[in-house]
Amino acid sequence: MRWLVFAAVLVVWQFAVRAVSSGRQMDFPPPSAIAQRMAQLWFSGPADHLFLTPEATGNILPSVARLLTGWGLAAVAGVSVGLVLGRWPAALDVVDPVIQFSRAIPPPTLVPLFIVLFKLGTTMHVAVIAFGVVWPVLLNTIEGARSVDPVQLDTARSFHLTAAQRLGWVVLPATAPKIFAGLRISLSLAVILMVISEMVGSTNGIGFSLISAQQNFQVTDVWAAIVLLGILGYLLNTALLWTEHRVLAWHQSTRGLD
Amino acid sequence: MSRSFAGAPAAQQGPAQARETGAAPRRRFPLRLLGPRFRRGLAGVAFLLLIGEVIGRAGLVDRSFLPPPSAVLARVVGLLGNSAFRTDVAVTLQAWAAGLLLALVCAVPVGLLLGSLPIVSSAARALVEFLRPIPSVALIPLALLVFADQGQMEFLLAAYGAFWPILINTMYSVGEVDPMALEVARSFGLGRFVILTRVVLPSVAPFVATGTRVASAIALIIPISTEMIAGGDHGIGIFVLTASGVSGQADVVFAAVAIAGAIGYLIDLILRRAERRLFRWHFARLGVNP
Numbered sequence: 428m429r430w431l432v433f434a435a436v437l438v439v440w441q442f443a444v445r446a447v448s449s450g451r452q453m454d455f456p457p458p459s460a461i462a463q464r465m466a467q468l469w470f471s472g473p474a475d476h477l478f479l480t481p482e483a484t485g486n487i488l489p490s491v492a493r494l495l496t497g498w499g500l501a502a503v504a505g506v507s508v509g510l511v512l513g514r515w516p517a518a519l520d521v522v523d524p525v526i527q528f529s530r531a532i533p534p535p536t537l538v539p540l541f542i543v544l545f546k547l548g549t550t551m552h553v554a555v556i557a558f559g560v561v562w563p564v565l566l567n568t569i570e571g572a573r574s575v576d577p578v579q580l581d582t583a584r585s586f587h588l589t590a591a592q593r594l595g596w597v598v599l600p601a602t603a604p605k606i607f608a609g610l611r612i613s614l615s616l617a618v619i620l621m622v623i624s625e626m627v628g629s630t631n632g633i634g635f636s637l638i639s640a641q642q643n644f645q646v647t648d649v650w651a652a653i654v655l656l657g658i659l660g661y662l663l664n665t666a667l668l669w670t671e672h673r674v675l676a677w678h679q680s681t682r683g684l685d
Numbered sequence: 686m687s688r689s690f691a692g693a694p695a696a697q698q699g700p701a702q703a704r705e706t707g708a709a710p711r712r713r714f715p716l717r718l719l720g721p722r723f724r725r726g727l728a729g730v731a732f733l734l735l736i737g738e739v740i741g742r743a744g745l746v747d748r749s750f751l752p753p754p755s756a757v758l759a760r761v762v763g764l765l766g767n768s769a770f771r772t773d774v775a776v777t778l779q780a781w782a783a784g785l786l787l788a789l790v791c792a793v794p795v796g797l798l799l800g801s802l803p804i805v806s807s808a809a810r811a812l813v814e815f816l817r818p819i820p821s822v823a824l825i826p827l828a829l830l831v832f833a834d835q836g837q838m839e840f841l842l843a844a845y846g847a848f849w850p851i852l853i854n855t856m857y858s859v860g861e862v863d864p865m866a867l868e869v870a871r872s873f874g875l876g877r878f879v880i881l882t883r884v885v886l887p888s889v890a891p892f893v894a895t896g897t898r899v900a901s902a903i904a905l906i907i908p909i910s911t912e913m914i915a916g917g918d919h920g921i922g923i924f925v926l927t928a929s930g931v932s933g934q935a936d937v938v939f940a941a942v943a944i945a946g947a948i949g950y951l952i953d954l955i956l957r958r959a960e961r962r963l964f965r966w967h968f969a970r971l972g973v974n975p
Contacts, residue, residue, distance in 0.1 A: 429811040429814055429815070431811075432808050432811035432812055432815065433811070433815050436812065436815070454827075454831050517725060520721070520722045520726055521725045521726060521732075522729055523726055523729075524726040524727075524729060524730050525729060528946055528950055529946070531946050531947075531949035531953055532942060532946035533902075533905050533906055533909055533946075533949050535822075535906055535909040535910040535913055535922060536909060536921065536922070536925050536941070536942045536945045536946075537942070538913065539913075539925040539926045539928065539929035539938055539942075540929070540938055540939065540942045542929045542930075543750050543935050543939075544750055544751065615818075618820055619820045619822050619906070622820060623822055623913070623914075626825075626826075626910075626914050627913050637826050638826055638914060641826030641827070641830055644830065646827075646830055649827050650827070653819060653823050653824065653827060656818075656819060656820065656823045657819040657823075658818070660817075660818030660819065660820065664818065
């Protein structure tokens with residue numbers, strides 16, 4: 428159904444563009460032109476480079492690398508700290524105001540802040556993404572760790588599992604669904620932050636190609652970058668969902684779901 | 686305050702179910718309680734500020750890029766007294782409010798309509814899924830090319846970004862309206878419009894409110910990002926970006942970000958409080974905290 432609608436939209440768009448007056452026509456190129464430009468810019472390279480042009484390897488790869496590094500760091504930090512805080516209420520009370528304030532900071536304002544701290548460069552990008560994106564993971568993990576079934580924990584205690592073992596074998600698996608939910612939110616936020624930080628403070632990357640295309644009035648290039656971002660976001664989300672499905676398969680079967 | 690995230694409305698355990706499964710009941714976080722929780726939180730903040738102060742003053746870190754909290758706080762006070770800065774804040778907040786309002790006004794009726802027509806609803810959902818991966822901020826350069834007036838463009842794009850979460854939540858919650866309630870209303874011979882206002886809207890409203898909170902964050906991100914990308918005369922975004930480019934203004938940047946954070950926090954707090962007040966009956970029934 429989904430793909431039917433998608434295809435329908437593309438077809439309508441392709442023909443609607445021809446019908447509109449030529450003034451606006453420039454701003455909304457037909458899908459065929461966009462696809463062509465994308466192939467031209469990024470996918471017409473030599474076969475031994477996976478058909479990627481230097482333009483592609485110079486922009487797409489750094490962007491994705493920054494994105495995944497920042498998100499990965501946030502995931503590791505968020506989950507590990509979240510598990511501990513979730514089970515240690517006193518510590519959570521101490522840190523909570525700081526967390527609540529930090530997560531309320533509008534993510535774009537973090538870019539100039541980290542430019543001041545780290546100057547322009549990869550560290551800045553990764554730091555912006557990691558700091559901006561850790562909150563959904565952290566908070567969801569805390570939430571999940573707080574509400575682990577006490578019966579399971581008591582059972583673990585009666586089997587003389589240490590606190591660390593309980594954390595790894597009981598709390599973590601029980602919290603996994605919430606963690607994945609947080610990871611998904613973080614991922615889409617990470618894409619946003621990657622784009623913003625590259626549009627403002629970078630000389631390469633998808634965000635940078637987006638903004639330089641705009642500054643050069645290359646409308647089709649702008650659309651190409653937008654579509655690329657959409658595809659990237661979709662692929663990453665699908666990959667995460669697939670991983671979630673695999674990892675949580677035992678969980679859903681024990682709960683008698685799907 | 687709970688920390689669950691609005692996306693699809695979460696299915697929480699009510700107190701009755703909690704007793705059954707033996708899960709720990711969820712705690713409330715009353716801010717005003719001067720009990721141990723508040724004291725611990727205060728201690729945490731104080732400790733952090735103290736550490737920052739010591740590091741800053743001991744010269745362990747270059748002051749020009751990590752100023753001590755006292756300098757930042759002094760600068761915060763200075764900025765709040767500065768009318769130019771206040772104008773910047775006002776301009777950004779105006780775009781946020783206008784965008785959010787427009788999104789609400791458009792998304793709720795459309796959501797109600799689409800949510801109640803099954804075929805259209807699934808087509809619409811498919812369309813939303815297709816548009817979702819494209820971050821609204823990526824559309825800023827495109828919008829800059831299409832729109833001449835930046836102010837207009839900011840608020841329209843903010844409205845676009847805020848539209849989707851509200852629409853999704855509205856559509857979802859229309860499907861969740863208690864069919865029994867609808868049947869009863871119909872059997873009393875109530876007309877379509879009355880059913881809409883008396884049954885559907887109150888049922889849908891709490892979910893719309895949750896979606897609005899998410900939308901509010903987006904509606905704030907977009908104007909700030911636009912200002913940073915496109916420049917312009919006024920706005921928090923351009924203010925912070927400009928300050929970051931001038932050396933020796935680190936305390937200004939930190940102070941402005943702190944103020945932005947405080948604004949974000951206040952907006953979220955007000956929305957949550959309003960949600961809890963207005964929809965007390967909804968949360969009481971579910972036994973959850975907003």
